[in-house]
Amino acid sequence: MKRITGIFALVAALAVPVAALADEPTTTDKQNAAKECKALLKAQGTSNFTHAWGAKGKGRAYGKCVSSKAREEAAERKAAKSNAAKDCKAEQAMTADQFKADSAHGGKTFAEFYGAKNANSAYGKCVSTKAKQNKAEADQKDKDTIAASSFCKGEQSKVEFETTYKNFGTCVSKKAHELNAAREQEREQQTQA
DSSP states (O other): OHHHHHHHHHHHHHHHHHHHHHTSOOHHHHHHHHHHHHHHHHHHOHHHHHHHTTOSSHHHHHHHHHHHHHHHHHHHHHHHHHHHHHHHHHHHHSOHHHHHHSGGGTTOOHHHHTTOSSHHHHHHHHHHHHHHHHHHHHHHHHHHHHHHHHHHHHHTTSTTHHHHHSSHHHHHHHHHHHHHHHHHHHHHHHHHO
8 A cells, every 4th residue: 555655656746847847938938038028128118118027127027027928928839739729629520521611611621621641640730730820819919019018108108198098007908909809800801701
């Protein structure tokens, strides 16, 4: 009994670090986060940037930003792949006639649509394609935040800024949401056309 308990404890101890590493930001995540934080710093200005990250000094704020954004990048990457796998499983489960009937697939079968020899290799190509699309959408939301920050920095000097937005963060949030909503509406219109 002691031997079995010891084995389970060892397995659990080894499993925890592996699970923790799965969500750790990669070098690419950190590089992308650094680029995003540089763009945010430029768009927001030093004062707004340091205030947004609750740090004393540009260097500490930048470090907090990179750390936070790297974790966000890792989460976006993981979610993009997970959602892609779910979508592809649903598409793969469709009959060939159902898949062909969907106007988005141009009358092709699952394998033909993803340019594969069979359904199994098509599944891998499907996941890869959809994961890239999902990650690109998440990255676009980050770009919207940067664009909104730039807009709000320009608006901040106007007298009505305080009454309209109350603070810089509210302005950025509102404008980023507006940009994202406009993009979603445009995408819907293109899908319907």
